[in-house]
Amino acid sequence: MTIPLVCLDMLASAYLQLTAADSRNVTETACQTPVRDRRQAFNVMNLTLGALTTVFVFTRLIYKQFFSRNQRLGRDDWTILVTIVLGALSIAIMVFGLTAHGMGRDIWGLAPSDVRTFALYFYIMEMLYLTLMTLVKLTLNFFYLDIFSGPTIRRLLWGTVAFHVAFGVAFVVKVVFQCSPIRFYWEQYDFSRGPATGWCININASGWAYAAIGVAVDVWLLALPLSQIRKLNLHWKKKVGAALMFLTGALVTIVSILRLHSIIHFSKTSDPTWEQWNIVWWSTIELNVGIICTCLPAVRLVLVRLWPRIFGTESRADWEPGSRPDAHRQQRSAPPTNGDEELGVIEGMDGYASTTRLHKIHVAAPVAERSGACAWHLEYEEGKGRTGDIVDERALPLELAERSGK
Numbered sequence: 001m002t003i004p005l006v007c008l009d010m011l012a013s014a015y016l017q018l019t020a021a022d023s024r025n026v027t028e029t030a031c032q033t034p035v036r037d038r039r040q041a042f043n044v045m046n047l048t049l050g051a052l053t054t055v056f057v058f059t060r061l062i063y064k065q066f067f068s069r070n071q072r073l074g075r076d077d078w079t080i081l082v083t084i085v086l087g088a089l090s091i092a093i094m095v096f097g098l099t100a101h102g103m104g105r106d107i108w109g110l111a112p113s114d115v116r117t118f119a120l121y122f123y124i125m126e127m128l129y130l131t132l133m134t135l136v137k138l139t140l141n142f143f144y145l146d147i148f149s150g151p152t153i154r155r156l157l158w159g160t161v162a163f164h165v166a167f168g169v170a171f172v173v174k175v176v177f178q179c180s181p182i183r184f185y186w187e188q189y190d191f192s193r194g195p196a197t198g199w200c201i202n203i204n205a206s207g208w209a210y211a212a213i214g215v216a217v218d219v220w221l222l223a224l225p226l227s228q229i230r231k232l233n234l235h236w237k238k239k240v241g242a243a244l245m246f247l248t249g250a251l252v253t254i255v256s257i258l259r260l261h262s263i264i265h266f267s268k269t270s271d272p273t274w275e276q277w278n279i280v281w282w283s284t285i286e287l288n289v290g291i292i293c294t295c296l297p298a299v300r301l302v303l304v305r306l307w308p309r310i311f312g313t314e315s316r317a318d319w320e321p322g323s324r325p326d327a328h329r330q331q332r333s334a335p336p337t338n339g340d341e342e343l344g345v346i347e348g349m350d351g352y353a354s355t356t357r358l359h360k361i362h363v364a365a366p367v368a369e370r371s372g373a374c375a376w377h378l379e380y381e382e383g384k385g386r387t388g389d390i391v392d393e394r395a396l397p398l399e400l401a402e403r404s405g406k
Helices: 005-015 020-031 039-066 075-101 112-147 151-176 203-226 236-247 250-262 272-306 398-403
Strands: 329-333 344-348 361-370 373-380
Touching: 039 075, 039 272, 075 112, 075 272, 112 151, 112 203, 112 272, 151 203, 203 236, 203 250, 236 272, 250 272
Parallel strands: none
Antiparallel strands: 329 344, 344 373, 361 373
């Protein structure tokens, strides 16, 4: 139902002088406008998505800690753990702080103290949202740093990490000091005490700037891993699967774009408890989708382990952090030494030396290094010669890796 502008003006004027009950009577009598309420819809969405996201995160953490090849948590795992803890705090604030004090209802159906408390919790949630989004993007960056190891891509990723930290800190500071004095942010809505004294920056412009830059960074985070697909030593079908996995991150970008529309009335509304429901709705979806997307690679490995015939028996380390799937090995001949001894030199694109045993193959100490790629001396103790193909446990199918005790 559309509320006539003249009614809104009347309500705003009346609300400055009357109690919530009286202003509600004015609303229903003069404008015949009911108090709308959509709090329940938000709480259901918030709690459902929160529970689903928690399941994804702990599935990821349990798998990484107890069933993965390294059986340890990486930087990305610790980051997402901090994120889910802060996410639980945000759920509590949204349920007991925002919706309990009027978010999703029209402002004229609320007591002045409720509107003031709502604004205070909204102020806190702004800072928490920025922190959570920064942590989600850092989680993706750390995941990419674990699986991509070319010097160029790593420099780009570390540069992106630095940008996320600086960008997140800058906007949190901006939110803290967006009004002067700070308390003016929530006191401006407490009409029972008369007009508050203070000023705020253009919150709309700031919100649009953050959202637009955030979408651009999301596109950048999609482009970085996709640019590395062609370099992977994988069958083309697996490359397509890898690309699709990375493209799931586009879901976050889509939600971020949808959220942009909700910012239009961010600071230009006479009914903040109703209008800002849209912002919190889309921000909540954006955060949860982002967290779930960071967990999909690990969840996929869990599904492969549980139902290999359905989800395939790909390499144990295709996308397991620390495995570096772009570190494929190529064998070449090196000058023979000691007469009948032949050396096999194994070049790794990841720049990381590796020691592994499989059957009677042993990769020993580094013997060469150039262009960020290491080479290893191969000793193959079978038959008379010392030649053979390299097989690294990181490139083994899951069942063979487990059989070899890796």
